[in-house]
Amino acid sequence: MTTLSTRPYKGTRDYYPEEKRLQNYIFSVWAQAARQFGYEEYGAPLLEPLDIYTAKSGQELASEQTYVFDDRGGRTVAVRPEMTPSVSRMVAARRQELAMPARLYSIANFMRYERPQRGREREFWQMNVDLFGVSSIEADAEIIELAYTSMKLFGAKDDMFTIRVNDRELINAIMFRYLGCDAVQAELMIKLLDRKHKISTEAFRDQAVDIFGPEQAKEGLPRLASLLGVYKVTELPLEIQQHPAAERLQQLMDKLAQAGVRNVLFDASLMRGLDYYTGTVFEVFDTHPDNNRALFGGGRYDGLVSLFGVEPLPTVGMGLGATTMQNFLEVHKLVPQDISTTDVYLVVIGESALRGAKRLARELRAEGVRVEVDITGRKLDKQLRSALKKHIPYLVFVGEAELQSGHYKIKNTATAQEQVADIARMVSIVLDRRSRRDELDDIIASLT
């Protein structure tokens, strides 16, 4: 018999309990933010026909990054690389029945062929949040306020991140009217701006010259330069400032300021994989020097449901990745202390006490306490070591004498404090800690 490898498939991760708890913490904060704004959870299939991705997603995503194969019935299917086509399909399928506006979120896993790098994995988890059916800028403001709220619920302060906004129509106006590009040049220029933080200044300049051509570059380069580093709509060249999309962006920023969201910047050079987007685009950036990158983003993509043969529907959405969020929490020291979901470990003193210990466990469980019983019959030090390794907050010692008296030694593993308590007292000690912990999380979130 050959021995199998214990390593997970390339680019995927095993989540042991400690790592899963951190992932669950991220998921629960996300869900809390989405639900606060009235978004309801949905679920979509893991596999989809490939053509829902080729129809509208970026070409790179559909052709190079997607896990594609033919099923046994000869259908070409993809492991979903993103959620937007699926949720658009679902909304299209119930275009008439669904209550509009539809506010929807999901937390799900996806797969893409990626070269391993920080924050990038082949299997990754995202929350997707979408608001279908509102064409006004109110929708864009709501989604960005939700993004901001999720950051605050994680305990982030305003100076830890910025929200950068731009608009697809404004980008078009800049490309065609201000820079004088044609369609081919515009596409290349957008890609170049997308890469601007990843290449040297010289390379950026050289490539811009290549795109403009030597003649056009004389006028084009200074105009391009005038756009980079513009962080207010009012700093834009006047001819662009008067574009309706610029006015709309200013409205958006005003509405966000009214909602207390003030770390918002206009960024004329913010592009995104633009194949979807038709209006607002935005990204949340980490300001920490060790993690200075986009955390997540989104925008308006009116019309995607129409690929499925129904009337277009104005839509604003965003996708938040769990691994980038985890990196953010780590560099800003916002990762909560790791404690097991189990409340109590019953240390069983002598084989004869096991039956009574199991009865005690049932009584505690009936009161909502989460109890692990050591059923191994091993020595006490081994039982203790196991409980401590698992980060379980309380030990309770159960022997014949304790079972007869109904009083047990309960030990807090963090403080090493011990006391003797009956069942009722143990229940209140344990559940108090759990609710204090929840409350503490709320207080931390509200202070920041």
Place this chain on the structure above:
Amino acid sequence: MTTLSTRPYKGTRDYYPEEKRLQNYIFSVWAQAARQFGYEEYGAPLLEPLDIYTAKSGQELASEQTYVFDDRGGRTVAVRPEMTPSVSRMVAARRQELAMPARLYSIANFMRYERPQRGREREFWQMNVDLFGVSSIEADAEIIELAYTSMKLFGAKDDMFTIRVNDRELINAIMFRYLGCDAVQAELMIKLLDRKHKISTEAFRDQAVDIFGPEQAKEGLPRLASLLGVYKVTELPLEIQQHPAAERLQQLMDKLAQAGVRNVLFDASLMRGLDYYTGTVFEVFDTHPDNNRALFGGGRYDGLVSLFGVEPLPTVGMGLGATTMQNFLEVHKLVPQDISTTDVYLVVIGESALRGAKRLARELRAEGVRVEVDITGRKLDKQLRSALKKHIPYLVFVGEAELQSGHYKIKNTATAQEQVADIARMVSIVLDRRSRRDELDDIIASLT
């Protein structure tokens, strides 16, 4: 442009909010049961190298039912069809570091090629629960008690389901010693017994004769008959009753009775896909005439981690399917009333009230209330219809006058009762309902 289909991929489901809430209810009850017993959640990759399935899973599962393909690096990978090989791999990878016994659970999606039928889908969701590192029958008893507890938490009564137990070693003794089978005959006989509820009595008899051959059948058939319908260990033929595995099964049933689990039957004809199992096997059966089938099951499968080159580890586990659980809840009328996760829908009276309505929403959200604001500017009746369609429990009406007075009409959509309330009062009304709802669920669960 061709129009894409809105249908999900064959054998998969879309979960709209109402369906997702029911699925989430099932997940949360499962997690509650697992955590009560001190099990901690883990996560595993969606894709695994195919060979971890072919090494030990049933041949049918690995070869016919698995979604297999070659990735771009030429690796043959499978979309996971089950969790046991993954969790065994994970435990093997940290054989030394993990605190033992390891109590682990996961809730995840899987894919198999299946012919569509009730309770069977190509993409399905399961909770997997495993206890690693305990060789005594205490481990088997704990897993079955956990299975029983999960049923009770759903509100199931003892007469709604039975738990059937058997033992792999006992099956072997019956096949070889009592029925006189050789290895080939035993394998065929196990498969036949597995199918016994799916074929006619005549077909069962004919196939049994085929397996025995005409000579052996004379003695074999009456012996086989004496086993079917045996539901107590003490009803077994004496020569089998004295087998150590029979004694162990009796111990198991005694321990379960001590834990208050009394709807347990020994079933000598209970087989399962046996490739894993080395000891106890069990299944939870629905007793409802419209859904008389196995809901889920598990057993002991000592030694699977050793496929990954480490010391064998005694293990007991089970897998619970969400769709079969949903069918159970439906036929027994245990599905909870569907209510949105959103608490309040803010109906906005007049465009000028929107800014104030959004401020009110922020104030309510800061108190933990989940609020959807109607930002559309449409007529009131359309706003109301949308809120009702979404099953949102409260409407709050916000106009200029309400914003000035700080008093709002709040309407319970289930009872149609209205009252006028300030923010503090609205918060208490809404959060009271949510906690009463949680409490009610607890009471229902404790009564049954």
